[in-house]
Amino acid sequence: MAARITTDDVAHVARLARLELTDEELVLYTEQLAGILAHADDVASLDTAGVPATAHPLPLQNVLRDDVVRPSIDRDEVLAAAPAVEDRRFRVPAILGEAP
Amino acid sequence: MTTAQQIADAVRAGERSASEVLEEHLAVIDEREGDVHAFNLVMRDEARAAAVAVDAGDRTGALAGVPVALKDNLCTRGIPTTCSSRILEGWRPPYDATVVARLAAAGAVFVGKTNLDEFAMGSSTENSAFGPTRNPHDLDRVPGGSSGGSAAAVAAGFAPLALGSDTGGSIRQPAALCGVVGLKPTYGLVSRYGLVAFASSLDQIGPFAATVADAALLLEVIAGHDPLDSTSLDRPLPPLVSGLGDGVEGLRVGVLTELVHAEGIAPDVRRRVEAAAEALADAGAKVDEASVPAASFGLSAYYLIAPAEASSNLARYDGVRYGLRVDAENTAEMNAATRTAGFGPEVKRRIMLGTYALSAGYYDAYYGKAQQVRTLIIRDFAAAYDSFDVLLCPTSPTTAFRLGDKTADPMSMYLNDVCTIPSNLAGDPAISVPFGAGDDGLPVGVQLLGPALSEGTLLRTAAVLEGALR
Numbered sequence: 001m002a003a004r005i006t007t008d009d010v011a012h013v014a015r016l017a018r019l020e021l022t023d024e025e026l027v028l029y030t031e032q033l034a035g036i037l038a039h040a041d042d043v044a045s046l047d048t049a050g051v052p053a054t055a056h057p058l059p060l061q062n063v064l065r066d067d068v069v070r071p072s073i074d075r076d077e078v079l080a081a082a083p084a085v086e087d088r089r090f091r092v093p094a095i096l097g098e099a100p
Numbered sequence: 101m102t103t104a105q106q107i108a109d110a111v112r113a114g115e116r117s118a119s120e121v122l123e124e125h126l127a128v129i130d131e132r133e134g135d136v137h138a139f140n141l142v143m144r145d146e147a148r149a150a151a152v153a154v155d156a157g158d159r160t161g162a163l164a165g166v167p168v169a170l171k172d173n174l175c176t177r178g179i180p181t182t183c184s185s186r187i188l189e190g191w192r193p194p195y196d197a198t199v200v201a202r203l204a205a206a207g208a209v210f211v212g213k214t215n216l217d218e219f220a221m222g223s224s225t226e227n228s229a230f231g232p233t234r235n236p237h238d239l240d241r242v243p244g245g246s247s248g249g250s251a252a253a254v255a256a257g258f259a260p261l262a263l264g265s266d267t268g269g270s271i272r273q274p275a276a277l278c279g280v281v282g283l284k285p286t287y288g289l290v291s292r293y294g295l296v297a298f299a300s301s302l303d304q305i306g307p308f309a310a311t312v313a314d315a316a317l318l319l320e321v322i323a324g325h326d327p328l329d330s331t332s333l334d335r336p337l338p339p340l341v342s343g344l345g346d347g348v349e350g351l352r353v354g355v356l357t358e359l360v361h362a363e364g365i366a367p368d369v370r371r372r373v374e375a376a377a378e379a380l381a382d383a384g385a386k387v388d389e390a391s392v393p394a395a396s397f398g399l400s401a402y403y404l405i406a407p408a409e410a411s412s413n414l415a416r417y418d419g420v421r422y423g424l425r426v427d428a429e430n431t432a433e434m435n436a437a438t439r440t441a442g443f444g445p446e447v448k449r450r451i452m453l454g455t456y457a458l459s460a461g462y463y464d465a466y467y468g469k470a471q472q473v474r475t476l477i478i479r480d481f482a483a484a485y486d487s488f489d490v491l492l493c494p495t496s497p498t499t500a501f502r503l504g505d506k507t508a509d510p511m512s513m514y515l516n517d518v519c520t521i522p523s524n525l526a527g528d529p530a531i532s533v534p535f536g537a538g539d540d541g542l543p544v545g546v547q548l549l550g551p552a553l554s555e556g557t558l559l560r561t562a563a564v565l566e567g568a569l570r
Contacts, residue, residue, distance in 0.1 A: 005456065013455040017411060018418070018432070019448055020440040033453055035511050036403055037466075043400040043473050044465050053471035054478060056301045056331075057287045057527020063330040077194040083425035090420050094430045 005034050104166045104260040104314040111154065111165035118154035118165030122147055122209055125167045128257045129211070137233050138243075138253040139212040140172045140182055150209045162321055164207025169253040169262035172213035173220055174305070175294035176200055183296050184228035185218045187442025188423045197294020198329065199263060199305050199322045206321045211259050214249030218444045219414065220270055220298045222246050223516040226507055227446045234503070235278060237542055241500035244274030244516075247308070251278040254308045261318050262308040267298050268402050269495075269520025271306045272532035276495035276545025279534045281315045281562065282308050284520075286552045287527035288333035290319075291326030299409035300331075302402075302524040312533060312563045316340040319555065338556045348383050348564050351557070354390025354488035356549070359519045362396070364497040368538040373494050376535050376546040379568035380492070380561065390491055392484050394476035398522040401477070403514055404457045404470035405525070410447075411454030417442060449510060474525045481526045481551070490561050491549040494519050495532040499542035519547060529555050533562040536569065 010030045014021050021029065075088065084091040110116040129142060147167070153159045170176065173183045175193035182188045196204070203210070217227035225233040225248025233248040235241040236256040243252040247264030251274035254262050264271040266284035275282025283306045290305045297303065307318035320340050326332045355377050360370060381387045419425035419438030426437035443451070457466040484491060496516055506513040523530040529552070532545040546565065548558045 009456065010452060013452045013459060016459070017415075017451045017455045018436040018439050019443070019451065020436050029449060029452060032449060032510050033456065035509075036453060036514070037456075039511060039514075040400045040404055040466060040470075043397055043404065043469050046397065046469065046473065048469060048472035048476070051472040051475050053468060054474040055471060057478070057525075058331060058333070060331060065327055073194050078421075081191055081194065081422040083419060083423075092420055092431045093428060093434050095432075 005030060005037055103311050104309065105317055107166050107260060108163055118151035118209060121165055122151040122167055125211060125259060132256050135234060135239055136236050136252050136256050137231060138214055138249045138256060138258055140184060140215050140230055141180055142212040143179065143210055147209050147211050154207055159207045161206035163203065166208055166261060167211045167259040168203055168208040169211055169214050169250055169259040170200065171216055171247050171250050171264045173216060173265060173296040174200055174263060183219045184216045184230055185442065186229045186424060187417045191423050195294060198291035198326045200294065202322050214253055214262060216249055217246035218447050220246040220265055220267055221446050221450055223273055223513050224506065225249060226503060227444060229444055232503060235500045237279060238500065240502055242503055244277035244500065246270040248274045250308050251275050251280055254280045254310055260310060261314060263305055264308055265295055265303055265305050267302045268406060268524050269517045272520050272530060272547060273496045273516060275308055275532045277500040279543030280308055280310055281312055281533050283315050283319060283531040284523060284529060285319060285323065285555060286529045288331050289323050291329040291332050293326055293328040297413040299406040300413060301409060302406060312559055312566050313344055316344055316559045338553050340556050340559055343556050344560050344563050346560050348380055348385040348561055351385040351490060351561065352488045353380050353385045353387045354484060354491045355387065356390050356392060356491045356493040358392055358395045359493035362518045364515050365494055366498045369494045369498060369544055372535050372544040373492060373546050376565055377492055379565055383564045390484050390488050392480045394473065394480040395522040397473045398477060398525055399518045401470040401473040402521040402525060404466045407450040407454030408457045408467050411451045411458065414451055477522055477525050481528060485551045489557055493547050495545040495547040499538040499540055499544060523549055528552055529558055531558045531562050533565050535565055
């Protein structure tokens with residue numbers, strides 16, 4: 001059984017997930033996630049020694065198609081949906097603190 | 101009520117025009133959509149053009165002229181696809197989902213994009229950024245979720261057919277609560293190409309219909325191998341419509357004890373499952389009690405696995421390539437500002453839960469453990485299918501609950517999925533079929549589960565239950 005999730009844990013995962021939380025949200029989400037994880041403790045405490053993990057219901061590996069050139073989605077149509085575009089590329093704000 | 105099959109037959113025979121059929125359905129939408137709110141978008145102009153093309157003989161196929169509603173997490177080229185999220189509001193996909201392309205090739209007439217819980221995360225359609233859908237049987241009640249708009253659209257007569265997606269019960273539970281048929285196919289039977297991903301190892305697209313035969317008809321059109329989905333099964337499609345009348349003589353039916361007696365199953369729902377068992381026995385099935393012990397752990401395992409996959413899948417909403425962008429000084433701040441403004445509370449909750457379950461120090465205790473439990477569930481189902489052809493249990497613990505009843509406590513909402521989740525974890529098919537009403541007069545659905553690719557067996561068993569009610 002894992003230790004109860006704390007507000008520090010939730011602040012950490014919110015940062016990892018690129019989500020900003022208010023102080024009130026932090027408290028509320030911590031309480032709700034603790035409730036959900038308490039329910040998950042019956043799984044966490046189950047003896048599963050030697051049981052392989054299942055990541056996927058189908059035993060598929062390395063599904064490959066023939067290496068044939070075919071048309072792909074229209075570039076202009078894709079770019080038309082982007083919030084900002086420049087020179088037929090996606091435009092984003094500064095990444096490393098360099099001058100924009 | 102006119103079935104999809106009747107519409108298709110009449111249009112094909114020239115007895116009715118597709119335009120006339122469409123206008124009848126648009127009139128029902130005009131009358132009730134203001135109350136029900138099944139749709140994020142009613143595609144009047146596109147639908148009228150499609151119906152005209154059918155009537156001109158330019159579009160033919162198994163569903164020519166049949167109105168179909170699409171869950172708004174299925175990509176439609178040039179038509180807004182929102183997932184009921186602010187983060188995708190206004191986005192027009194540059195391609196069609198494979199199921200959309202297959203339906204179009206079969207002559208279907210798309211009437212609209214249906215409401216859902218944001219990114220299909222929820223069991224009531226109350227998590228939509230665009231407001232809840234209401235249950236056509238009682239407007240104070242939820243339609244279930246996450247495919248609540250699709251279930252309500254069929255129940256209200258807005259379209260005889262609709263598509264939904266089912267990750268933990270999102271087709272079957274709303275089907276049960278709205279009194280319609282809903283089927284989650286075997287994982288891989290229907291291409292997921294163009295289905296906006298929630299939890300990729302669990303998601304499947306499937307049919308809603310008012311009758312079992314119509315559900316079979318729709319599934320036959322959308323099923324089949326697709327090179328654009330690497331998890332698509334490359335096997336011959338089992339026959340669906342042709343065997344519908346074969347009955348259940350000698351069929352081994354197991355009443356799934358762990359789910360019939362699971363936490364929160366209402367007595368009136370349990371009585372309908374018992375009545376269904378009797379109806380199948382009366383029709384010649386051999387009915388006995390079945391056990392899938394690990395199914396009891398399904399809910400807990402699911403609420404670790406599905407959020408973990410979601411936290412990864414939803415990383416793509418970063419304000420760069422499509423959808424919402426909230427500008428900021430640098431890209432990292434822009435990503436966070438966009439996601440904070442664009443996602444609703446349930447989506448944030450699941451992203452954080454999944455991120456936590458995958459994070460260093462907790463991976464083994466939570467995500468790793470849940471994946472092992474998934475193996476146990478698969479093994480226990482396989483053992484049960486040595487003795488049984490079909491398993492029977494409730495679809496949803498209760499009939500439709502009131503709007504607002506479960507929104508404050510996420511865990512109470514999650515418990516709705518206790519009977520539907522095990523099939524998603526196992527990758528097996530399951531169907532919910534209406535079987536009478538609860539004490540409150542609202543519809544009850546019973547659920548039939550089977551091994552991979554047993555859709556034909558599930559559909560003919562459901563057809564027997566449907567017939568027993570008449």
